[in-house]
Amino acid sequence: MNDMERHEYDVVVIGAGGAGLRAAIEANALGAKTAIVCKSLLGKAHTVMAEGGIAAALANVWKEDNWRVHFRDTMRGGKLLNNWRMAQLHAQEAPDRVLELEEWGALFDRTKDGLILQRDFGGHRYARLAHVGDRTGLEMIRTLQNHAVASGIDVFMECTLRHLLTDGGRVVGAVGYWRDSGRLIAFGAGAVVLATGGVGKAWRITSNSWEYTGDGIAMALEAGADLIDMEMTQFHPTGMVWPPSVRGLLVTEGVRGDGGTLKNSKGERFMFKYIPDFFRADTADTEEEADRWYEDKRNNRRTPDLLPRDEVARAINSEVKAGRGTEHGGVILDIASRRPADYIKRRLPSMYHQFKELADVDITKEAMEIGPTLHYIMGGIRVDADTEQTTVPGLYAAGEVAAGMHGANRLGGNSLSDLLVFGRRAGASAAEYAKRGATPRIDGTQLGQFADRIAEPFQRSGNENPYAVHSALQDTMQELVGIIRTRSELEEALVRVERLRARAARVRVTGTRRYNPGWHLALDLENLIGVSEAVTRSALLREESRGGHTREDFPKPDPRWGAQNVVARKRDGRLELVTEPIPTAPDELQRLIGDDKPSGEVAVAAAGGAE
Amino acid sequence: MKVWRGDANGGEFVEFRVPSDPGMVVLDVVHRIQAMHAPDLAVRWNCKAGKCGSCSAEINGHPKLMCMTRMNEFAEGAEITVSPVKTFPVIKDLVTDVSFNYEKAKTIPPFKPKPKEADGTRRMYQEDVDRVQEFHKCIECFLCQDVCHVIRDHDENKASFSGPRFFVRLAALEMHPLDTNDRLDLIRAKQGLGFCNITKCCTEVCPEDIHITDNAIIPLKERVVSAHYDPIAWALRRVRGKRDQFAPPEAEPPSA
Numbered sequence A: 001m002n003d004m005e006r007h008e009y010d011v012v013v014i015g016a017g018g019a020g021l022r023a024a025i026e027a028n029a030l031g032a033k034t035a036i037v038c039k040s041l042l043g044k045a046h047t048v049m050a051e052g053g054i055a056a057a058l059a060n061v062w063k064e065d066n067w068r069v070h071f072r073d074t075m076r077g078g079k080l081l082n083n084w085r086m087a088q089l090h091a092q093e094a095p096d097r098v099l100e101l102e103e104w105g106a107l108f109d110r111t112k113d114g115l116i117l118q119r120d121f122g123g124h125r126y127a128r129l130a131h132v133g134d135r136t137g138l139e140m141i142r143t144l145q146n147h148a149v150a151s152g153i154d155v156f157m158e159c160t161l162r163h164l165l166t167d168g169g170r171v172v173g174a175v176g177y178w179r180d181s182g183r184l185i186a187f188g189a190g191a192v193v194l195a196t197g198g199v200g201k202a203w204r205i206t207s208n209s210w211e212y213t214g215d216g217i218a219m220a221l222e223a224g225a226d227l228i229d230m231e232m233t234q235f236h237p238t239g240m241v242w243p244p245s246v247r248g249l250l251v252t253e254g255v256r257g258d259g260g261t262l263k264n265s266k267g268e269r270f271m272f273k274y275i276p277d278f279f280r281a282d283t284a285d286t287e288e289e290a291d292r293w294y295e296d297k298r299n300n301r302r303t304p305d306l307l308p309r310d311e312v313a314r315a316i317n318s319e320v321k322a323g324r325g326t327e328h329g330g331v332i333l334d335i336a337s338r339r340p341a342d343y344i345k346r347r348l349p350s351m352y353h354q355f356k357e358l359a360d361v362d363i364t365k366e367a368m369e370i371g372p373t374l375h376y377i378m379g380g381i382r383v384d385a386d387t388e389q390t391t392v393p394g395l396y397a398a399g400e401v402a403a404g405m406h407g408a409n410r411l412g413g414n415s416l417s418d419l420l421v422f423g424r425r426a427g428a429s430a431a432e433y434a435k436r437g438a439t440p441r442i443d444g445t446q447l448g449q450f451a452d453r454i455a456e457p458f459q460r461s462g463n464e465n466p467y468a469v470h471s472a473l474q475d476t477m478q479e480l481v482g483i484i485r486t487r488s489e490l491e492e493a494l495v496r497v498e499r500l501r502a503r504a505a506r507v508r509v510t511g512t513r514r515y516n517p518g519w520h521l522a523l524d525l526e527n528l529i530g531v532s533e534a535v536t537r538s539a540l541l542r543e544e545s546r547g548g549h550t551r552e553d554f555p556k557p558d559p560r561w562g563a564q565n566v567v568a569r570k571r572d573g574r575l576e577l578v579t580e581p582i583p584t585a586p587d588e589l590q591r592l593i594g595d596d597k598p599s600g601e602v603a604v605a606a607a608g609g610a611e
Numbered sequence B: 001m002k003v004w005r006g007d008a009n010g011g012e013f014v015e016f017r018v019p020s021d022p023g024m025v026v027l028d029v030v031h032r033i034q035a036m037h038a039p040d041l042a043v044r045w046n047c048k049a050g051k052c053g054s055c056s057a058e059i060n061g062h063p064k065l066m067c068m069t070r071m072n073e074f075a076e077g078a079e080i081t082v083s084p085v086k087t088f089p090v091i092k093d094l095v096t097d098v099s100f101n102y103e104k105a106k107t108i109p110p111f112k113p114k115p116k117e118a119d120g121t122r123r124m125y126q127e128d129v130d131r132v133q134e135f136h137k138c139i140e141c142f143l144c145q146d147v148c149h150v151i152r153d154h155d156e157n158k159a160s161f162s163g164p165r166f167f168v169r170l171a172a173l174e175m176h177p178l179d180t181n182d183r184l185d186l187i188r189a190k191q192g193l194g195f196c197n198i199t200k201c202c203t204e205v206c207p208e209d210i211h212i213t214d215n216a217i218i219p220l221k222e223r224v225v226s227a228h229y230d231p232i233a234w235a236l237r238r239v240r241g242k243r244d245q246f247a248p249p250e251a252e253p254p255s256a
């Protein structure tokens, strides 16, 4: 213990995706001594995989666009469960954050006038996504990474933090281990920013990587922070389905934004059957109008292929259940019949490459087979909209790990902008807090206990294999806490999650501490299981269907639930759930959103005409 | 499949057999080995789609991304070996210490933009950014670093040679339409561009198909030479900025 590696910083940022890097850049620029800690190598965080673009009302393509329209789209897309203040700040500040990337060397695709080009995406009224082909995340993370390195910020890579250190209810640091040597490392910090991303690896079919084990959410829970709306998970409508090796890999929404249409196995463009009233005024209701929209966007309404993700994912699910799916249980996404090969290759180079190399499909000639994949979690750590402070002093959160901004459903492109807007704010608030707060004091007993827990899997006597337990968890969440949920299945999921918790405690780790993925997974499993419980119990509590949360037994949105956040927190080692009213938007913003509310039954089962 | 197992003190190939599925890539097999036989087998990965550059290894001795190498590229029953990249020191199994690259990254003088246009915008045309966008495709897999003979077989060169990845990065900065920072003396003196004898091995292994030698290294070499030996060109560069120093790129169809 006494020989444990120790560091002291004003601000420790956990996570080196867009949110973490932007937070660290800000804290450092404000004079705080700042460290970034991440599980993978620098530049490999999820943000690098983002494809389609970053949403910001730059108004380069549509002069009509402005933050008010972006705010409206975000709130409506989120089924009005969003924290209105976050949605407002996001819409107002996103353009500056994108332009700032350009000041740091990013090169977006250009309009004919030499400005940043913007593309269409689901739920955005105007073409709004700044992009670089279909590798926008790579441009963004590399720009931020280079800027952070040039600013001299210390980076601790391949270093996993496991527990937050607290002192009288305030967060004062964190402890974890170096993945390569397995040695422990502790940070004392004036303030900690969590930017660890999501928890997709709890599901079988997901676009997420091994890093997404919910570490930040679990650490915050343990430190006493509130979570909100953990039931709000996003199934992206278009993941690859075949071959099995690539199941779940993302197919960017840009394919639909650039002209791709969805069809069932009978060749029908089924999305026209699934237009909800809430979006009817903005959506084409005939194939003819939708076709015209691709060529003349001013005088036609947009195709229902670009409805928000929750709507499209549910529609696909219904079509497949009704027996109109493809051989491998997906539906068809076709861009080849609308766009020429060179256009597709220029706009979507990595999709072309991904299908060609991994599925032997040439998307310039053939249709793609796609189906829903778990992609994102809207729920997460509760934060103050302006400062990103969690409910625990000294602890801040930004990016996918935080909640509120996206409500019940996130619009595509709104994550990358979220990372920048709230990453910057979190970094600034954390630096400010560290400056004004008392010197952090580390409790040696707590540190010792946490250190023991990290090493503990080596001493266990059980014989469980961490990979087998993980796999069983993925099956449980996939089958019982998927796109369509129901009470009995959610209850069954809770029973199974408890059993898995017991199994996880018997996981024995073999080998040494040196770069041992079995050990890492054994530790991550506790987080996965803890967060899965929070998701399942929140899903059980919310008795309505809204956005990413669909209950077969409560297939309609319920206005009473639409005014409530589901809050989860840990007290005396147990997860406690309550509901609390969401803040209501002031009148002038309410007017922008409109008075109508989501209504009507959502597609929970096989749509009519099953064969 | 045979996977190299060991650490800095040495190791050996170990043969594993796992059931196969259609469409499998080498990384899938490695994961299956972890789950079934060797839970502590060390390997890096993230995206599983050739986007993050984490899973570099040598497959039958060729530097490749494990997530983009299909098992059906190999004949039924053919021997397949997977070993860590050779240029960097092994940590364990397939994981190597690539900190060399992150240290080199710190030595690159950053982007320094010129002032904005009079109307407060940044105007750049697609044809001006195309060639830099090619360099920005780099996923930092470091396969080009692995294959480059200057450092692959000569540890002693590492101090004075940054490697093809960083020539790409330098070319991206030097050809950036807005950049004003001057790096040419540094490129010549410290980054070791002169060691490169244009064998093009780096270009061949680049999974992003970046024309490392033709589009990055050769133009950089030309610039270093002309700037160094031609005081007038050098002075002009100082005065005019760098935009007009490279030949214009080939015409590309204008984008939407």
Ligand SMILES: Cc1cc2nc3c(=O)[nH]c(=O)nc-3n(C[C@H](O)[C@H](O)[C@H](O)COP(=O)(O)OP(=O)(O)OC[C@H]3O[C@@H](n4cnc5c(N)ncnc54)[C@H](O)[C@@H]3O)c2cc1C
Binding pocket: A014, A015, A016, A017, A018, A019, A020, A037, A038, A039, A040, A045, A046, A047, A048, A049, A050, A051, A052, A053, A054, A055, A136, A137, A159, A160, A161, A162, A176, A195, A196, A197, A198, A207, A208, A211, A215, A216, A250, A375, A376, A398, A399, A400, A401, A412, A413, A414, A415, A416, A417, A419
């Ligand atoms: C394939 C794909 C495509 C996408 N495309 C788009 C798009 O086009 N537009 C859009 O807006 N959004 C897109 N998204 C969503 C978006 O990319 C993510 O939501 C976003 O990048 C998350 O960023 P982040 O900064 O919150 O976290 P991440 O980028 O995931 O970074 C998390 C960081 O936390 C670190 N970390 C985690 N746990 C620990 C720990 N215990 N200790 C230390 N470090 C830890 C990780 O190492 C990592 O550095 C896409 C997502 C995927 C998967």
Ligand code: SF4
Binding pocket: B147, B148, B149, B150, B163, B164, B195, B196, B197, B198, B199, B200, B201, B202, B203, B213, B217
């Ligand atoms: S072309 Fe130059 S940089 Fe590339 S591998 Fe050969 S010597 Fe190395």
Ligand code: SF4
Binding pocket: B053, B137, B138, B139, B140, B141, B142, B143, B144, B145, B164, B165, B168, B202, B205, B206, B207, B208, B209, B210, B212
């Ligand atoms: S230039 Fe190509 S080979 Fe080299 S690191 Fe970048 S992507 Fe990899």
Ligand code: FES
Binding pocket: B044, B045, B046, B047, B048, B049, B050, B051, B052, B053, B054, B055, B056, B065, B066, B067, B068
């Ligand atoms: S895992 Fe990302 S490139 Fe292979």
